[in-house]
Amino acid sequence: MQTDPQGPIAIAGAGRMAQSLGRLLRERGERIAAVASRQMDHARAAVEFIGEGEAVSYPCLPRCAQRVLIAVSDGAIPHVAAVLAEAGMSGGAALHTCGAHGPEILAPLAARGVSCGTLHPLQTVASPAQGVEALQGCTFGITAEGAAAAWAERIAAMLGGRALFVPADKRPLWHAAAVMASNYVVALVDAAVMLMGAAGIEERDALAAVAPLVKASSANALSLGPVRALTGPVERGDVETVTTHLSALAAAPPAVRAFYRAAALQALDIARRRGIEETKARKLEEVLRESGGKNA
Ligand SMILES: NC(=O)c1ccc[n+]([C@@H]2O[C@H](COP(=O)([O-])OP(=O)(O)OC[C@H]3O[C@@H](n4cnc5c(N)ncnc54)[C@H](OP(=O)(O)O)[C@@H]3O)[C@@H](O)[C@H]2O)c1
Structure with a gap:
């Protein structure tokens, strides 16, 4: 018919x-x-x-x-x-x-x-x-x-x-990408708010504080592409700051620690595509992977 x-x-x-x-x-x-x-x-x-x-x-x-x-x-x-x-x-x-x-x-x-x-x-x-x-x-x-x-x-x-x-056989990948771009952005905001909570900042204030940051970062990633949009300690190859973060995160919930490490490793991948010095990249990778072993 x-x-x-x-x-x-x-x-x-x-x-x-x-x-x-x-x-x-x-x-x-x-x-x-x-x-x-x-x-x-x-x-x-x-x-x-x-x-x-x-x-x-x-x-x-x-x-x-x-x-x-x-x-x-x-x-x-x-x-x-x-x-x-x-x-x-x-x-x-x-x-x-x-x-x-x-x-x-x-x-x-x-x-x-x-x-x-x-x-x-x-x-x-x-x-x-x-x-x-x-x-x-x-x-x-x-x-x-x-x-x-x-x-x-x-x-x-x-x-x-x-x-x-x-x-058809790529639909699970398509859907995983959709979930990352939607639900896991929510999870990322939640993890950031939790860390601010541990620093003594109330949820309402924390949400208001991160709002311009989340909006500007996602707008930059979407308009410039991740390689041009990335800023921060991983992009700069700042091992000392990342090490300080990892120590401070030792008391954070395991999922938040794992989230930080996984996102940092992805950021490192972006930094490599942008041309970070390889010795700095290796050091960052070592610090992130070691902390995973210690705190997993
Ligand atoms: N919402 C989103 O953000 C979104 C985005 C993209 C795709 N989708 C997709 O869109 C579809 C619908 O999602 P939704 O968000 O609209 O869901 P929803 O608001 O929860 O509505 C679900 C509908 O499914 C019916 N239903 C549930 N169990 C059933 C069963 N066992 N037998 C027959 N009917 C049943 C319900 O019927 P009753 O009225 O009888 O309870 C209701 O009408 C899903 O496949 C979802 O993955 C949703």
């Missing part, structure tokens, strides 16, 4: 991603025929936010549209794919929004001739309304072929975003 690129869309899931994408697509002229959830009140709330569609259960979706956007929790995707397949979905296209997996988790649908793919928005969506703002212009990591690929590219273009094709 041919997939009609102008035909209606059905959405599996009524959470943050389902609502944000549904609303944006509706605003760009797509017809949202139905939204499914396990709980009808969730589906109804999503329909209200999106501004169009019928609130239904998952098995009802295939009769509503040939194109299904699956935005349920990662663990529920295979189950929802199986339910849609059992309910008779065949032909058409299905996209899921999970970053860690490729189209293979939609296997029951692929077996019924559905063109399957992944459309992962590289953005954090904390609420439907915030998602509507944030998803515009973001990058979409796509793993798909044929009709699913064409639909995924169309969604990225409609939202003013970029489409990047990610090979």
Whole structure:
């Protein structure tokens, strides 16, 4: 069966991603025929936010549209794919929004001739309304072929975003990178605030203090690239300062110490690309690795 690129869309899931994408697509002229959830009140709330569609259960979706956007929790995707397949979905296209997996988790649908793919928005969506703002212009990591690929590219273009094709077997790397750029930046801020706490500075003051630093450092890394943006003791080859840090960190939580060492080793790699004197680089590496052995 041919997939009609102008035909209606059905959405599996009524959470943050389902609502944000549904609303944006509706605003760009797509017809949202139905939204499914396990709980009808969730589906109804999503329909209200999106501004169009019928609130239904998952098995009802295939009769509503040939194109299904699956935005349920990662663990529920295979189950929802199986339910849609059992309910008779065949032909058409299905996209899921999970970053860690490729189209293979939609296997029951692929077996019924559905063109399957992944459309992962590289953005954090904390609420439907915030998602509507944030998803515009973001990058979409796509793993798909044929009709699913064409639909995924169309969604990225409609939202003013970029489409990047990610090979199926590289999706875990893509997702690890996304997690580092999002969740682990949060973890890094938390570790810095913990160290300030140990220096007697309250969390609120510490967050306010590091805010301009975090913003300027990430803005520089993103605009200049890491090699030109790096400053600080590792970039200067200042072994003495790094040694002082490592001694002071001896009383810090093990995860914070490990975080410092791992980030310093990555910074050293950047410093090498920038041309740090190799004797200084070796000394820094030695000090960082030795401290790992001592405090691990
Ligand atoms: N939020 C983000 O920042 C973000 C970013 C990129 C990609 N994604 C991806 O987008 C997808 C949805 O994430 P989300 O943040 O929108 O999640 P969410 O707000 O927690 O919503 C999850 C949805 O999944 C449904 N669900 C959960 N377990 C289910 C099950 N066993 N069977 C059927 N349905 C089930 C829920 O249904 P009920 O309404 O019935 O409870 C709910 O509608 C995930 O694959 C996620 O990896 C999210």
